[in-house]
Amino acid sequence: MVRYDTSHSFLGERFAVTYRISQPYEEAKKIAELLVVEQTIEFPSELVGKRIKSYVIGRIESMQYTDRATFVKVSYSVEITGNELTQFFNVVMGNVSLIPGIKVVDLELSPSLKSFLPGPRFGVEGLREILGVKERPLIATAIKPMGLTSEELAEMAYKLAKGGVDIIKDDHGLADQDFSPFAERVSKVLKAVDKANQETGGKTLYAPNVTANESTMMKRALIAKEMGVKALLVAPALVGFGSVQLLSQEVGLPILSHPAFLGGYLSIATHRVLFGLWQRLIGADVSIFPNHGGRFTFSLDECRESVRGTHEPFAWLRPILPSPAGGMSVDKVKQMVNLYGNDVLLLIGGALHRMSADLEKSARIFKEEVERARL
Numbered sequence: 001m002v003r004y005d006t007s008h009s010f011l012g013e014r015f016a017v018t019y020r021i022s023q024p025y026e027e028a029k030k031i032a033e034l035l036v037v038e039q040t041i042e043f044p045s046e047l048v049g050k051r052i053k054s055y056v057i058g059r060i061e062s063m064q065y066t067d068r069a070t071f072v073k074v075s076y077s078v079e080i081t082g083n084e085l086t087q088f089f090n091v092v093m094g095n096v097s098l099i100p101g102i103k104v105v106d107l108e109l110s111p112s113l114k115s116f117l118p119g120p121r122f123g124v125e126g127l128r129e130i131l132g133v134k135e136r137p138l139i140a141t142a143i144k145p146m147g148l149t150s151e152e153l154a155e156m157a158y159k160l161a162k163g164g165v166d167i168i169k170d171d172h173g174l175a176d177q178d179f180s181p182f183a184e185r186v187s188k189v190l191k192a193v194d195k196a197n198q199e200t201g202g203k204t205l206y207a208p209n210v211t212a213n214e215s216t217m218m219k220r221a222l223i224a225k226e227m228g229v230k231a232l233l234v235a236p237a238l239v240g241f242g243s244v245q246l247l248s249q250e251v252g253l254p255i256l257s258h259p260a261f262l263g264g265y266l267s268i269a270t271h272r273v274l275f276g277l278w279q280r281l282i283g284a285d286v287s288i289f290p291n292h293g294g295r296f297t298f299s300l301d302e303c304r305e306s307v308r309g310t311h312e313p314f315a316w317l318r319p320i321l322p323s324p325a326g327g328m329s330v331d332k333v334k335q336m337v338n339l340y341g342n343d344v345l346l347l348i349g350g351a352l353h354r355m356s357a358d359l360e361k362s363a364r365i366f367k368e369e370v371e372r373a374r375l
């Protein structure tokens with residue numbers, strides 16, 4: 001018995017999501033039929049009319065069984081996103097994220113989504129222009145450990161900038177602690193980096209960590225911008241994907257995306273989607289990810305896929321810089337450049353301190369190694 005239908009006029013424009021369902025074909029088909037309802041009306045489908053079934057409920061476009069899993073392509077009407085990033089993600093992987101064995105493996109955007117999914121403001125080309133580096137791989141480091149004063153962190157940043165590092169970011173654990181309050185730290189570190197740039201003619205950027213609740217995040221970002229900061233660090237999984245988009249659109253500075261708290265999302269999305277496509281969707285310009293051979297357990301193939309997602313053609317979204325990190329050292333520079341190419345931001349932190357007590361020297365060696373390794 002049909003009880004509800006819609007009289008709304010739909011454009012007929014659709015976007016598509018491909019899911020990997022870890023089941024044989026017939027079982028996956030049953031799950032897919034549940035998925036298209038759960039992700040849209042979440043309501044008994046026998047009670048809705050033809051128009052809701054045609055335009056609101058997702059549509060299974062294709063199914064292919066391979067390698068012990070079934071790949072299901074589902075299309076959705078653009079209207080059900082409400083022209084909002086958060087609702088877009090809700091449609092892509094909302095309730096079904098709670099069902100084991102389902103992963104997003106691909107996305108196909110449709111033209112009208114561009115109005116609310118503009119993507120990165122800067123991307124690879126924009127960051128290279130800001131830094132004045134046309135071809136070689138870019139290099140970054142972090143000021144740490146947590147517990148140091150703002151003065152000590154500023155002195156560290158000065159030496160690293162003197163050595164030629166392109167981007168110096170806060171460690172993601174630096175927030176607004178008593179030993180290094182946010183505004184104080186930003187002021188002192190920025191002055192130190194500016195001093196180094198004036199002495200060397202360099203263009204080193206400082207990216208303070210603005211990860212916090214949305215209101216505090218925006219306040220800190222605007223304070224930092226007013227001081228003269230030219231880039232920001234944020235952890236999307238902690239602040240929310242929509243908050244990162246807001247940061248990009250309202251503050252207008254390059255955004256470095258940190259993977260803290262993001263690991264759980266790997267149960268619902270592939271590395272390529274999570275560290276590549278989704279980062280571009282939310283407006284990040286750099287995607288930091290744990291590299292193979294470091295402190296974490298990502299495979300070489302998973303890291304390659306992460307990088308592919310940052311660079312490959314994806315609708316109108318600019319390519320962004322992948323940033324392999326997590327226990328990297330200078331002796332891995334050549335390997336990383338060979339694997340990922342020149343359009344990469346190599347992030348080395350603690351290993352620069354292990355190399356020498358002279359941080360300027362360590363940074364210079366890092367940069368020289370990158371110059372030798374460039375393709």
